[in-house]
Amino acid sequence: MSDIKLDSTRTAMKEEADDLERSTLSSSAKDLHSIETQQKNLAEKYGIREKRLQWKIDLCVVPALILLYFAAFLDRINISNAKLYGMEDDLGLQGNQFNIALTVFFVPYVVFELLANYLAKLFRPHWCFSISIFVFGCATIGCGFVKSFGGLVTARIFLGIAEAATFGLIFYILSSYYTPRQAQRRFSFFFSSTTLAGAAGGSIAYQIYNGIGNKYLANWRWIFIIEGAATVVIAFLLFFITPDFPETARFLKDNERIYLKEKLQLYSKVESGFDVHFTWRDYLPLLRDPIFYANALAYMGLVVPSYGYAYFATTIIKLLGYTAVSAQQHSVYPWLVAFGYINIAAFVSDYVQNRWCFILSSSLIAITGLAMILGSDDPHVKYGGCFVSAMGLYSAMPALICSTSLNLGGHLRKSFGTGFQIGFGNIGGIIATFLFLPTDAPTYHRGLGTSLGFVALSIACQLFIVIYLKRLNTKKSKPDYVTKFEELPRREQILRGDRAPGFTYML
Template identity: 55%
Template sequence: MSDKSHETTEIIEKHFKIQNLDTQSSASLSENYDPVCETAKLANELGINQKRLKWKVDLYVVPPFCLLYFLAFLDRVNISNANLYGLSTDLELTGTDYNVALTMFFVPYIFFELLGNYTIKYVTPHVWLSGSVFLFGCITIGIAFVKTKFQLYATRFLLGMTESVLFCGVFYVLATYYIQKESLKRFTAFFSTTSLSGAASSSIAYRVNALDGRAGLASWRWLFLVQGIATVACSFVLFFIVSDFPETNRFLSDDERKFIKKKLEYHAGVKSSYDVKNSIWDALKCLKDWMIWLPTLAYFGLVIPSYGYAYFAATIIQDLGYTSVAAQQHSVYPWVCSFCVSNIVAFCSDYTGVRVPFVLGACAIAMTGLSMILGATENPSIRYGGCFLAVSGLFTAMPVLVCWAALNCGSHIRKSVGTSWQIGFGNIGGIIATFIFLTKDAPFYVPGLATSLASLCFAIACSLAYWFMCYRLNKVKKTKAYRDDFNSLSEKEQINLGDRNPDFVYLH
């Protein structure tokens, strides 16, 4: 017997611990059903080495998405670094003009998320996502040559439109590859590129200062130009390496695609809904569900302080007494700390199989950090230390929350709507963030920091409500009345409802 067959036999014996499975009644089989055992049997039938396939998926699926979002976040937040190098002065931005420029990014972002996730299934992810990267790279290059604030507003609006499909689209695709307890490490590896991107943006800005005046361009224009050209170049690479949904992934064999699809069905307890044709009205029906709204509202609460920090951290650090160039350098270190913390927490959460304690714990860390920045007005070292805690807590809580919600959606339509609505509606918080950190409030930014703390409290309350709903529904779905009601629905309705299937267990 081969090692693989021996391993499969051991798994079956371990999980069933019985001898005559084929002679038991269907009811008894249902009681002893174990997805791990079923997956192991399927792997043996198809000749799949599960560990090797998982590494293959990790290699082909996750890194391209990380690169994609690294570029997106880099082009999104570099305006903060550009502002330190004289963007507002050169474009004669006064009052809240700079804040309006930030806001223009989020207006289309909110409205195009849902449409983007509906379309990605039909255009295919590698075309849809790499095309978006190409477009926003071109727009970033265009920002380097704007002459007026209105041109800046227009380019920021277009940047938000082209980037809007990326974040929710990637989470949608990722959610179709991994079971619940495998997912957060991969989601966080993707999401934590925001921390690396924030660090890289400050680091690039630190180096780009040397180009000031070259070819008649100010350093802030060089910042947009360099990053835009790099983004456009990478978009051509992404076209060839970005993965599509498992059912059509060109990097996997037929048996590997079949295995991944069935594995997710076994662990979720529901059929794959990839082939189900849905209308836009089917998508909108999902928005009636509090299981979609609660994580969306929690994410909204996290976005306000997260984008507030991303857009104004360099300015806050400069106000601690650093020069513009030194502030760029010191902005790097909190982002690096955040990257390490978020990935460690992801491994711990996947290992324990729980989510809400890590969301609440990360929020508590963020609140501590923001309180230090707000309260230690006479001690710059404590304020700078608060930056480490704030960014680490915020950018750890966000991927846990988004992954938790995405994998608790049990069908393609609910994953599509759930991820897009959570990111799209949640980014209304980005608009709020751009108007709570005003120049007139420098150097302490009391209104912005106080609003950020309040929004974190709101995020905690919504996360607890979502946890309660998950816990309650897991109990209710065990009742005969619930199962009878669900079985009375049409097959399409049952498939589209996905996680409302009595056999689906919400992770919390």
């Protein structure tokens, strides 16, 4: 009899849980339907054709940012191609000097990332972008004329300072234009430009090797000069085409700006706070929020193996028995496969409205690929591991950054959160440059093993973020939290952004 009663109790509890889940899903569906109805009413009110405006935003925002970062990423990783063609010998680099040249790029990058986001609020982003990329291009050209280790380090420092105004600011702007249902495929399509830059970098270097013969300049110098000159030209174009924040975007009409602002507020249920002036002092309380550190550590755990791959994949492939030129060709293919996977995963993520499932699964794919390279002596398995690693790493990163950006409400927290995540996370770039040392070739056991550990760290932080945000959603729904929040001054409520009771974190 007791067994029958126990089974009956379990059945009743299961039915109750199922009813609660259906009720929650039903409530969520009703909320979404209500928001979509209000959005249609807004469109009619301001005379907006939603699909036409969405196409306009996509065409004016995403391609310009892709072009910007394509140029920046290409100039960032071309030093690995130059290394293949004799840069170390020509400059007389010894010991870890090449790794030091890689490292100095990230030091100013970490320091200036948050500052760049702050300045973008004071000065228009298109000014920040175009000046940054112009300096970036000039510094890259300078790399082509350096005569010593000191000259290379100096040029790389200027590269790091210049790029500090790009990556974090890009995601800050992207998250200001799109709703949670639209964002992931835009973020990932943008981020996939890094994989194309990786593929293009190898292809361009290959063409330079075959197409340029000059007794005055070595071929590796032409990699920097040609790509740097192209970046300088792009910088002038970026001044006219890169977007500002929606509130001041040059390509939007007045009614479109108002509509977009109110539409985004419908989904986030908090004000953007663009018109509220904030200073560095307003950043200080945010340093006590654990979510920013968890986001940054999760990102850093992916940055370490990602930069390790970007800088050293061609060298690893060459050590498998290919010549420098053949290694350059074979390094292109994993980037192209990663490009396709990133965008497919992003469309599915937006369709099912789930982020963390894809972040975690992509991280596990990355671990599989790194383990293939580390654990096998078969060159074909190692090369296959390059494909799997690139797919996992470069799809997990945009999904993580997208989730971070969309789970931050208001300009203050978006500005700080994106800058802190990218800046602090790029400490991983410093670590990565010393993981794959020449003394560890050809197996690179230390570098690959450490990379596996950092991906595991990222997964642990991802799980913490999911649990923490779920608890915050529950906490913010309680009456005492709502009462305390409503007692705050109006400015404080706006600056707190996603901590408002109406904001629901995506899980």
